[in-house]
Amino acid sequence: xxxxxxxxxxxxxxxxxxxxxxxxxxxxxxxxxxxxxxxxxxxxxxxxxxxxxxxxxxxxxxxxxxxxxxxxxxxxxxxxxxxxxxxxxxxxxxxxxxxxxxxxxxxxxxxxxxxxxxxxxxxxxxxx
Numbered sequence: 001x002x003x004x005x006x007x008x009x010x011x012x013x014x015x016x017x018x019x020x021x022x023x024x025x026x027x028x029x030x031x032x033x034x035x036x037x038x039x040x041x042x043x044x045x046x047x048x049x050x051x052x053x054x055x056x057x058x059x060x061x062x063x064x065x066x067x068x069x070x071x072x073x074x075x076x077x078x079x080x081x082x083x084x085x086x087x088x089x090x091x092x093x094x095x096x097x098x099x100x101x102x103x104x105x106x107x108x109x110x111x112x113x114x115x116x117x118x119x120x121x122x123x124x125x126x127x128x
Contacts, residue, residue, distance in 0.1 A: 016115065017062065020055030020077075023108055027051040027084075030101050031091070039094055047087035053080040054112065071123050078116040085109045 028051075031044045054077050061073035085106055092102035 017055065017059055020058050020112065023105070023112065024048075024051040024055055026105060026108075027088075030098065030105065034091070034095055034098065040091070043087055043091050043094065047084060047091060050080050050083040050087060054084065067123055067126070071120055074116050074119050074123070078113060078120065081109055081113045081116060085113070 027047055031040075031048060034040050034044065057073055057076045057080060061070050061077065064070035064073055088102050088106045088109060092099045092106070095102070
């Protein structure tokens with residue numbers, strides 16, 4: 001059930017496992033630049049965990065034992081993506097110097113959310 005989705009802007013295919021991993025890596029790279037202020041600590045832990053969980057759950061979805069299991073695991077990806085968007089928003093608010101960087105990552109999270117939503121719709125409506 002591995003999804004290789006076309007990139008409609010370039011016509012190339014991309015690997016969603018790779019895209020979710022790169023997203024988590026970009027989160028890690030950005031939060032390393034943040035001040036080591038106490039108010040950042042918990043938010044950084046949360047955003048790194050939820051961003052990493054998106055890709056981990058997508059990898060699990062690709063090994064699903066049934067369509068129902070696949071849709072369930074993609075649903076977890078969707079939830080983790082929503083949580084990541086929340087933490088990105090708060091980190092951008094708390095660290096306005098990095099607002100544009102966080103905005104770019106928030107937009108990527110929004111795109112991932114739309115992709116996971118489409119995968120769920122497609123697989124829920126598909127006949128076995």
